[in-house]
Amino acid sequence: MEHPHGGFDAGGDVSIWVVVVRLALLLVSALVAGSGLVVVVPHRVRAANFALAALAVGLVSVSVLVFDAHVLGGLAHGVLVVLVPVLLGRPVVRWVAAALTLLLVIETSVGDSGLLLVANTVYVAGAVAWVALSSSERFRQHALSLGVVLALAGLVRLVSSGIAFDRRVFTTLLGAGLVVVVLLPLAALGIRRAGTLAVAAGLLAWSGLAALPPPQELPVPGVPVLASAGKVPVLISPHRPGRNLVHFPASAGALTVGVGSSEVPAVPVAGADGTWAEVDLPAGRGSLTVRSGSGSSTVRFDTGTAPGPAPDVECASAALGGLLGGKREALTSCPADALSTEDADSLAKLVAFLKNKGVASVRLVSDSSPRGVQAAALVRSGLPVSDSGDALVVLSGWSSAFSALSRAGAEQAERPVYPHGLYVAPWLLTTPIATSVTTLAVPLRFDPREQLPIGYAVEVGNRFGGANPTPAGFRSWLGDRPAGSQVQIYAVAQVTAMPMGPGEAHGPGMPMQEELAGQWVPKATVVPVSPVLS
Template sequence: MEHPHGGLDGGLGTGASALLLVLRLVLLLTGAVVAGIGLLRPQLTALPRRVVVVAAVSAAVSAALALVSVAVADVHWLGAVGHVLLAAAVPALLRWPTPARWAAVALGLLLVVETTAGRSGVDFALDTAYVAASVAWFGFAALTLLVPPSQHRPGGPRPGPLALTLGGVLVVAGAVRLVGSGLAFDRRVVGSPAGLVLLAAVVLPLVVTALAAFLRAGPKAYRYGTLGVAAGFLAWTAIAAVPVPPALPVPGVPVLADTAVADRLVPVLITPHRPGANLVHFPATAGVDLKVSADGGPEVAAVPRPGAEGTWAEVELPEGRSDVTVSRGGSSDTVAVDTGTERVDTRATGDDGPECASAALGGLVTGRKDVLTSCPADGLSTQDDEALRKLVGFLAARGAAGVALKSDPSPRGVRAAEVVQEAASGLGLRVDPDQGTDNALVVVGGWATAATALSTAGTQQSEAAVYPYGLYVAPWLLNTPLVSSVTTVAVPLRFDPRETQPVTYAIEVGNAFGGESPTLAGFHAWLGDRRGDVDGEPRVFAAAQVNVMAMGPGEPHAPGMPMNEELPGQWVAKATIVPVSGVLLD
């Protein structure tokens, strides 16, 4: 019988999920008692009525809960039927020791499967050891506490030494699971439900084992220790239903977390995760009216930023551990942070902060936990230098007389402007800030600068015939807010956004962060050492707000021409991106 894995209904925060957890625990515990009695039946020379009653009542409870679980939990009916039949078979076969033992063995194996909840390898072996030792303990507890010594078969296992052995198996299995979980040596072991459950699965059997060694007597050990083993067994079987706690925050590594605010799951990204000014980012799907406070400080409203998606709040984080509180109305949730003590001067806030956060998100999505030491606007890459030079050559070949250049004071923006000016001067093109009637607009600043430049250009084009050679942006400006702000914009790229890797990244970042759109900075961070896979020769791509094409019934559409507004993996929502040039020449 398969039980939910990794949390019931999103964790233990609701009454329904708590009831499901109780159902699961009682079902498995009563099943283990039944299996234990059947397993140890051959050790009896007679069958006292009290043993039969305990087995029958436990079997009835376990079978009933198995049937209930089909209706209220994610349990396959076939597994539930198997559980019911085996639980009923053990008390029915108690008159015949050998058949009862085999039925108990089968039930015990089923309990292992139910407890593992889909785990394999070392975890499966640990589950098998813990469940088997618990079942054997319950069996010897029934043998010792319910049956007079005169009805024990001579030559059987000695209860005292067996208690030490079974307790030791439980302690070792629990300790290995605890250490393997990664929670054993940090504060999450006592600060999270998962850590407390694992700790109970180790500590309770340890107490029972120490008690058995101290008492030096079988009956007393089982009398006082059975409750401890039962509680440890309940803790062990609860592991699969308790959500895994998030990893501890590391100073300088941006934090990606989920918060529950006003009955909604709201993703949150915190960069650069250092003492001082930090950006807290929410996706557009999180809605409005979110507020952020740090370590009990004043609330800061999350608001849009030019050229960036979603909303942003800039807050001051103290050194070391603290909490960032996200709230909407009367609902709030917290994110644990640990900024350390080192203050690092980066461009992770200010106008270039959103792009830097996007780069951090790309790395986090692919599983890397890199310390944020630099941002994309810190310098112009060799690849982008070449792409801008070739873009100017493309404009000259098209007949443009000049370039209206828009930049910003960031190191990348300053160098990019110099590159465009050098290339234009070499080809005899004017470089000026005016729109002109024979110019092309080239934007090489950051997102905020580009947002203003493109918005202004769109307004100007609606009023007069300006920029007849088009609007062009640097590669790092390919994102939904910027491209969607004008009808058509062109960008020199070294990859095709419709290919497998860019589409895969776009889907992954959207899934991980509330539908967030892809960016070049995030894509490069997502690629990491694989960036060379997409660094081809630059071509000019046009992004236009056209995504519906009339086609005949059943007629296949061309690559890059989506037939609906929301296609997974699109780099710019509700837009089409296609190449409009061949490989750019020097």
């Protein structure tokens, strides 16, 4: 019968008792249905059927009362399973047994369609037929065909799982279960007396497959790994031999990462979300251990032998966005390796905007990366640069930007500095950077309040433990889709409610509550403060 949420959610938080009750009910009901298809029923089978029906009714009651199973489904299941022993020996019992078998097929097919639905129907109905035929003298005439049909249905399930032709079929619980549902019907052919037990075990394994978590993707050298350590999402980047970053969401709490005999704590990094552990991975296949106060889990890796980019938090965020967008590509470059055409255009328009505001000079913060050097040269070509500039323009990487803005915020608290404000490059719209000061401005080609940016923000939050969005991740997640071509200056301010006049509607980007799904900077407002820049 249908349990909460329409059946088992593979990989979800399914209680072991829900699994036990469901599998027990399936087995008992299959035995009852099978006996109902028998022409002549011995007296001992009748007595056993009443006992099995009583047990099934008890399991149905537990499912409905304790596990919130569907009431109407439970009622139908209970009525059918009781009617079979009551009507045994009468022609009509076969119709009741067939209806019970159909109900078992429906209950075990939740979420299936197409070929998988056919395979499930064949396996469940075939197992019930085996129970019915096993008491017949003519059983041997049908056993071979029935066993082969069951094995073929299991083979369909195995091949459609996507792990039939790689090592996960031997190294994961799901793989073991899939092999069992194929082999047990064949094994039953050689053990006539215990054959029914083998088929019953195969049916239990078949139904239990839905409760097993899906195996993680096989790691590919150079493709960053997005996996789970227990219930904690984890990212390994760049996934090459040598120094790597292991990233966790802030919601994961205190964790350590072990590789071989070394163990490294995951700690916050300035300007970045979540926690990070720098570890050295050997060449080839292996696994690292993620430990918390409550236990440990392992995550497999396969770094290959070729070198890769240096570990970098922005690069890792870009890799995460690509993985969430469905791209499993080797990481060969990072955002800081070059100033993109889009960012160069945005910075050029920022320079023109500042000149039009009457900014005489700016204080510049950059770094030695190729992107930082090119961006600094672009700004210097349009505006004078001095330590006492009217505005602060930050073009560095995440950590340097966080430090520079934190210092600027402290300076502003002591004396009037930067009268024309604080500006950051488009790649610096991360939550830690944006909230390091009371307000700052950034030239963007996309509106964080529109559908695509919100969709990415929601997805990264849902799939990586509440993580916040980043421009690098958004660009990778977008792939070939354009983010926008028009540049505007957006102000980021740590305010979440704006005073409104009587009857005045909300201004876009001015939420009246702190936590909204898809916000780019939680507990802050991101709104345009300039027209489209030409």
